[in-house]
Amino acid sequence: MKTTSTRTARRASALGPGLVVLGAVLALVAFLSITQGSRSIGLGEVLAALGSMHGDGTITSTVTLDLRVPRTLLGVLVGAALGVAGAVLQGVTRNPLADAGIMGVNAGAAAFVVLAVTVLGVRGVGVSVWFAFAGAIVAIVLVYAVASMGREGATPVKLALAGAAATAGFGSVTTGIVMTNIDALNELRFWQVGSLAGRYAPVLLGVAPFLVVALVVALGFGRALNGLALGEDTARGLGLRVARTRAAAFVVVAVLAGAATAACGPIVFVGLVVPHVARFLCGPDYRWVLPYSMLLGPVVLLLADVLGRVAGAPGELQVGVVLGVLGAPAFIGIVRRGRLSEV
Amino acid sequence: MRVWRSVLAVAALGVALAGCGAExxxxxxxxxxxxxxxxxxxxxxxxxxxxxxxxxxxxxxxxxxxxxxxxxxxxxxxxxxxxxxxxxxxxxxxxxxxxxxxxxxxxxxxxxxxxxxxxxxxxxxxxxxxxxxxxxxxxxxxxxxxxxxxxxxxxxxxxxxxxxxxxxxxxxxxxxxxDDPRIAANKQRFEESVARFKEAVAAKPGLTVLAMSPADDMVYVANPEYAPELLDLQSWGLQVINPDSPDPGFPYWENLSWENADKYQPDLILWDGRSFTPTANAEWGAKQPTWFQISAAGAGAVAAWPAYWLHTYGHFATELDKLSEAVTAANADIGT
Incomplete structure (x- = not known):
């Protein structure tokens, strides 16, 4: 017993500094994201543009300040949101394969985007972002409400089933509209590939408040998720209000995943894989899994984005495509290591 | 806004056009x-x-x-x-x-x-x-x-x-x-339009144009080799810029990220007619920070390009007349 507790204590004492190291890694990746891209700009010019902090009308300063800085900040926020949302969902549903996608978030957002086009004639990323957000929230609320019916409340199995049903339902709405309305198809085509490109300050400023608040709130869920991880009965025995905790966690996930999906389209693998990597680094304690996921998410997302920008020059590969290609082998690797059982 | 139309057009036409340019x-x-x-x-x-x-x-x-x-x-x-x-x-x-x-x-x-x-x-x-x-x-x-x-x-x-x-x-x-006279008249009109177009082009030595289709996440530059109407314009003397690295899997376009939007600096932009509107240039300038870094866009030197749809002498004549006007109005010193 003594050795175990000493090891745990030692390990815990390393987690704080580990978080700092991870923060430094994120800063480095963010620096890469601002200095590297599909256009090659000298480091000196980038730093000069950053130093002046206001555009001087040259292409290098426009690219740096108006394209890369907002893109990087959006990547940090969205990556953090996806990582944390995935961790919270995996904890609250005790489903190691949970991510926002299985709760119908992407399907709901897509359905609302095409509805906005057909019913309201709305076009363009600046407006459709709000419809996507609303669709994601509606999907999660619907899934949670359906799963909550019945005496035992929103159990993980019922949540997964309701999520699958909602995904199918929204999916058929989307398909039905897209089949008959070419403008809706056009809108969806761009939105359907997760990307950080083409979204500038307005989109960033629009979703940032939601994401920042939800991230701060989410960090406070560590202890409750630890309780839920022990099983409902034990959690109840420990004095946790299971139903209320679960509902609160879902609100947070809805905001995080909804805003992230709205801003960038469906981005796969970050929400699924990042919490597993976090657990691999820091163990199963959610008080650490959440902040680790929050830093790992943007590291993964920005690295994939930089890769797609450099590899795709003079065009770009969308980050959703890069993650799809790289994420699958990474996920198989995780499964093969058997880390999934530790949720 | 018909922002996405061109993206679709690019994709849909891609499939449809995957063949032109051979025999x-x-x-x-x-x-x-x-x-x-x-x-x-x-x-x-x-x-x-x-x-x-x-x-x-x-x-x-x-x-x-x-x-x-x-x-x-x-x-x-x-x-x-x-x-x-x-x-x-x-x-x-x-x-x-x-x-x-x-x-x-x-x-x-x-x-x-x-x-x-x-x-x-x-x-x-x-x-x-x-x-x-x-x-x-x-x-x-x-x-x-x-x-x-x-x-x-x-x-x-x-x-x-x-x-x-x-x-x-x-x-x-x-x-x-x-040999119906109306058909002959259409052809005659087309011949005259071609003559006027050649004249307009000849009057602007050094004028370069670039055929483009901006989209929200990328700018597409048309490759004349796979756009018969652009080849026609080239054969009549207009310098339509050939992009140097078209997408190998999809050679109708060169894909430019918005960071590289200014890669080419034409004197006049030929805008994909399927997404062109009189206000499109201003809209894209407001939306995309680097669009006006293309000097021609900044100067408002844009004209619609009848992209991939022409089939008749009559339509081509009408479109050519518009292009002749745009060429005549263009300034050959905007680009580089």
Whole structure:
């Protein structure tokens, strides 16, 4: 017993500094994201543009300040949101394969985007972002409400089933509209590939408040998720209000995943894989899994984005495509290591 | 905003256009007399024959417009967009003609069958080895159209003029009187437009143009080699810039990230006509921080380019006149 507790204590004492190291890694990746891209700009010019902090009308300063800085900040926020949302969902549903996608978030957002086009004639990323957000929230609320019916409340199995049903339902709405309305198809085509490109300050400023608040709130869920991880009965025995905790966690996930999906389209693998990597680094304690996921998410997302920008020059590969290609082998690797059982 | 239309157009046309740029059309008409046995050498090289001259024709949008310009009226038309907006069809009287589809890749074959067609007409795309409406990627159900009647079409090649001539041959084989004075008048108008265009271009030595289609996550630069109308413009003296690294898997365009939007600096931007509006330039300038870094965009030097749809002398003449005006109004010192 003594050795175990000493090891745990030692390990815990390393987690704080580990978080700092991870923060430094994120800063480095963010620096890469601002200095590297599909256009090659000298480091000196980038730093000069950053130093002046206001555009001087040259292409290098426009690219740096108006394209890369907002893109990087959006990547940090969205990556953090996806990582944390995935961790919270995996904890609250005790489903190691949970991510926002299985709760119908992407399907709901897509359905609302095409509805906005057909019913309201709305076009363009600046407006459709709000419809996507609303669709994601509606999907999660619907899934949670359906799963909550019945005496035992929103159990993980019922949540997964309701999520699958909602995904199918929204999916058929989307398909039905897209089949008959070419403008809706056009809108969806761009939105359907997760990307950080083409979204500038307005989109960033629009979703940032939601994401920042939800991230701060989410960090406070560590202890409750630890309780839920022990099983409902034990959690109840420990004095946790299971139903209320679960509902609160879902609100947070809805905001995080909804805003992230709205801003960038469906981005796969970050929400699924990042919490597993976090657990691999820091163990199963959610008080650490959440902040680790929050830093790992943007590291993964920005690295994939930089890769797609450099590899795709003079065009770009969308980050959703890069993650799809790289994420699958990474996920198989995780499964093969058997880390999934530790949720 | 019709922001996404060009993205779709890029993708949809990509499939549709995956063939142009190979051999020049080699079609030629036969049997000038109606009613007797009929044959036509299609763009595919196949000689299609029939016991009598086809009269119940189903045609794809632009091809239908081409036939109608010679007085051959199809019984059914399938288009890639609403016939009220399709540039080939919007100004035509389509009363009495069944509309069998208004979206790329979707044809109502059941309705088509009820028309009892004896000929299907669609452009032949050499690299795809397929006719318009029957390409890779369309609805499997749509492809059954080919089972209703023989399919013929002129090959999409290096010039709209050759395409128009090919359809003149086809129309003639179908019994059209191609010496009708109105047809001659259209051709005459086209010749005059070409002459005016050459003159306008000659008056602007050093003028360079770039054919572009901006989209929300990328800027697309057209590769003239796969756009017959741009090849025509080049052959008449206009310096249409050839992008140096078209997408290898999709050579109709070079893809530029918005960071690289200013890679080329033309004096005049030819804007994909499917997404062009009079306010488009201002809108894109407000939306995309680097759009106005293209000097021509900043100076408002933009004009619509009839992208990938021309089939007739008449349409080409009208579009050429607009382009001549744009060239005349252009300033050859904007770009570099």
């Amino acid at each position: 020049a059309p080699s079609s030629g008409g036969a049997a000038p007399e109606a009613s007797g046995p009929w044959s036509f050498t299609s763009g595919s090289g196949e000689v299609v024959t029939a016991e009598r001259v086809p009269t119940r024709i189903i045609a794809h949008a632009g091809e239908a417009a081409a036939l109608m310009s010679f007085g051959i009226r199809p019984v059914g038309i399938y288009a890639d967009e609403a016939v009220t907006t399709d540039p080939n069809l919007k100004d035509l009287d389509l009363s009495g003609i069944e509309i069998l589809g208004e979206e790329w890749g979707k044809i109502d074959v059941e309705k088509a069958a009820s028309l009892r067609p004896d000929l299907i007409v669609g452009d032949w795309w050499p690299a795809e080895k397929a006719y318009s409406g029957l390409e890779e990627g369309v609805d499997e159900k749509s492809k059954k159209l080919a089972e209703l009647a023989p399919v013929v079409g002129v090959s999409q090649g290096k010039s709209i003029v050759e395409l128009a001539e090919g359809y003149e041959d086809l129309a003639e084989s179908l019994g059209a009187k191609v």
